[in-house]
Amino acid sequence: MDATQHDADERFRAEIREWLSENLSGRFAALRGRGGSGREHEDFEARLEWNRHMAASGWTCVAWPVEYGGRGLSIAQQVIFHEEYARADAPARVNHLGEELLGPTLIAHGTAEQKARFLPGIVAVEELWCQGYSEPGAGSDLAAVSTKAVLNGDEWSITGQKVWTSLAQHADWCFVIARTEQGSTRHRGLSYLLVPMDQSGIEVRPILQLTATSEFNEVFFDDARTASDLVVGGEGNGFKVAMATLGFERGVSTLAQQIAFRRELDAVIATAQRTGAIDDAVIHDRLARADMDLEVIRQHALRTLGGEQGDSASVTKLLWSNWHRSLGELAMQAAGPASLVVGDDYALDDLQTLFLFSRSDTIYGGSDEIQRNVIAERVLGLPREARP
Template sequence: MELVYTAEQNAFRAEVREWLAQHIPAEPLASFDTSEGFEQHREWEKTLAKGNWGMVTWPKAYGGRGCNLIEWLIFEEEYYRAEAPLRVNQNGIFLLGPTLMEYGSDEQKARFISKMASGEEIWAQGWSEPGAGSDMAAIRSTAVRDGDEYVINGQKVWSTRAVFADWVFCIFRTDPESSRHRGLSFVFVPLDAEGVTVRPIEQLNGLPGFAEIFFDNVRVPAFNRLGEEGEGWKIAMSTAGFERGLMLRSPARFQQSAKRLVELYRQKRQDILDSSIEDSVVRCYMDAEAYALSTYQTASRLMAGGSIGAESSCNKIFWSELDLHIYSTAMSLLGARAEIIPEQGAADDELGSWLDGFLFAQSGPIYAGTNEIQRNIIAERMLEMPRG
């Protein structure tokens, strides 16, 4: 155990900090759930890609830097410290990218990865259906093989970023006789294909952060299938592992929120009558740090040849509840002002960022597998309790 950064790691941090200071847009970008903001964020992805900062853990051949997990953590720490724009292509680079590298053919990697990396193609995720939410194996949308193509029919829902994105990665039933998790395949669909209809769904903040997607005899080449036919469930589970595990929510995000919370607390604490606030602030700070320490520990273990298992379900519960706690505490500190939506461009924009975060935090325990499903996974796979 040596909890000290090496000289190389400190040099890397300095390099990241300097680049971000020089390149982060001076004006905050509009929300990526507006068409204007989406394009601004796409531009930012392109800027990151030009500096090879888009996906630091990816191999150099794909535009990355071949960074190890500790360097990735350092990059993320600097990224959130600098309050750089959110990643509009996170579904692509954090989830699909690693999955493509594991399961994609060389031709598929050549076709999809570089455009994902460059920000030219932004990806949405299409897994849930009206009848297949937590029970994802209940998927009914079909992709039927017809020569060199699949013909897709059905409906996906809660597809994050699908309103403005270019592509969606989906799971369809390719074997109509199959049931549950057998007979599913992992297929990419361009969102401008004929027969695709995207219906935006407004989230709690009034913006269309996700969408329903309808497929009416949509034809895509068989080339768009990742892995073998029928392997969709297995591949999706490995993607879900990335999602719940390390990559989706790096600890720096929560440490930055906790730091801002402490700053807010220092300003407001004299005016606060609720004596539980002090305890909440201390716990938020500690839990953000605990999540960081846990991630460093996992990263060290993985780098020493270990693996990540059902404990990633612990992560998802912990960070989503932490996020709620941080933003609920901030709302308490703001008191009656907490409900105010600031005027666009007003100086009081700090109010808005807490409210936005508070609303978004409500989704944490739901997306990427509800926390109830995570608790089942922990009980059955980590504790080996009997299945229900």
Template sequence: MDEFRARIRGWLTEHLDPELKGRGGPGREHEAFDERRAWERKLGAAGWNGLGWPAAHGGRGATIEQQVVFHEEYARADAPARVSHLGQELLGPALIAFGSEAQQRRFLPKILAVDELWCQGYSEPGAGSDLAAISTKARLDQDEWVITGQKVWTSLAHVADWCFALVRTEPGSKRHHGLSFLLVPMHQDGVDVRPIRQLTGTAEFNEVFFTEARTAKDNVVGAPGDGWRVAMGLLGFERGVATLGQQVGFRRELEALTAEAETSGAATDPHVAEALARAWVGLEVMQAQALRTLGEDGPSTASVAKLVWSGWHRKLGELAMLVRGPAGLVAPDDLDRWQRLFLFSRADTIYGGSDEIQRTVIAERVLGLPKEARP
């Protein structure tokens, strides 16, 4: 494993443009987008995309340990945020697990080559974390699905070529029954993308309106009506080995904030010193939990991980404002890194499944408590 780590570290040292270091990420997805896409194509040409995909599907077939090492080294190199992670980390594995051979041949190579970018059409105005309450509908019209409805909080929809969307295809069906998982082209008259301005002033996620949008009949993953199983399988890929790389990024943020506190003298305040120490302990516990549960499936693993990291990161944003003091309240033309962290991390406990939903999953599916009443 040491040889594998040295190879990754050496490749990144040789090929990563210093101008791209630290670019992109939550609240900053607009930064150097074209350059980051070109960088990701370079990664693909060198065989670093689709790291955990089987070799038969164009991937490297890396072990879980190798994938962890790659994400750690990528984060330590301060390499830029990925632009095709929704395709590579979510849809690609889902197509390998549930897609047809024709779908795999059509879509997987273009994901690896970063020729087509994807967005995720799950949340709706009336169905955020309660995914089973979606109402976007699709009906078959000869050889095409015709889609009508609205999705919201759709990250990167404004740059995506395709959307993988969960829609209701059986009239009168309720909850998780009668749903289908469709692959929908974004560049057509029936798709309207409207950016949503965030607290940070940027707009990386969007509303998406489907008005008689169309996709081919064969662009359903799994059988029609089997969308819930596919969607849940995809969500299982969302919180995999990449979370350890995410935690390396968290550690870099904490170290930088600690250095700022020491330089400014804020660290001499007992309250700040205690908060920094608690943040360090929390990060150590988070990493130990991630390593302990690596490769495990099930609702408890994913839900506990989401609760832990999102709460920790939001508190780090609050700690950054404590360290900055009154200076943190002054908003220049462009937010500094700590102001951006504070503002964007307010959403950490909401997107990807809110804290309320994660606790409900743990209560009902792990602890066996009575199910919450639903309309």
């Protein structure tokens, strides 16, 4: 990087750091550290207000091209933005699925009409999105989905069920993978549909989690309707578009996730010091290894930035999900017997929430089994797993 670019990046770092310092104050000061995985129920309406405040100041969708309402930031500046946001302990944003997943997918694969209709609402945080991928009978295997969509005149009629749908209870729209070609199997005949959530043909049922919260949901489609032109990437190209979305999901924003992981690791270390667990040689060694492994995850993420995520996204998911689940287990060892005790009304502390929610990390967003198959078959060139 030349000196001029370095100076520009440092000025940008100072700009976002100053804005966060000035704006995470007053009515927003109490939102520091609120929300995130396993804690999406925390101050949701206030975090929505914060996200819209960011939008009014031009701090949403910063990686998007300027012509679509973004700032057109370089990869280096995107890293700076996400790192500074995490370092400020700013609240988890409620618009992640629209901003980081659907928006980039529409920019890459959507029609001009689809971009004009949906991108402004994502930038302004006026329309929230959820992801209709996983199904009870398919899990993380998108090629095995059975939700069907049939074209009736100028509308698609959608029937089926999705599961583990994050924040569906708040979403205005859902991007849904459905089988639109009768008799098709596996990757063929799938389409990527944009479906409004506020209609009689859709029922959302919360899933009560181990954390006693319900950010995941079941979503039932019973003759749900959406317009015939709300297919992204063209009919039958849903698997390709869905894979592109997953690549965006595991992109530069994961660096901010790693800063949050660092904060959690520091909390586990502090707990081990307080309880004396750090004097146990095995626990001490596991803490040291966790520290090193987190740096490996960070370096892998930096190495793969700037290009198509492709199959490397599976490596990223496999690395961080297993690391985080192990950290949850280590947190309980560090806390000792106190980790087994909860407060009144099942009031979990931060480390207990970390442990319980992290059990799902290796399942949601693509299970370990699916990620290993992708790496084995597409990266290492090993024989394909037998398919029925």
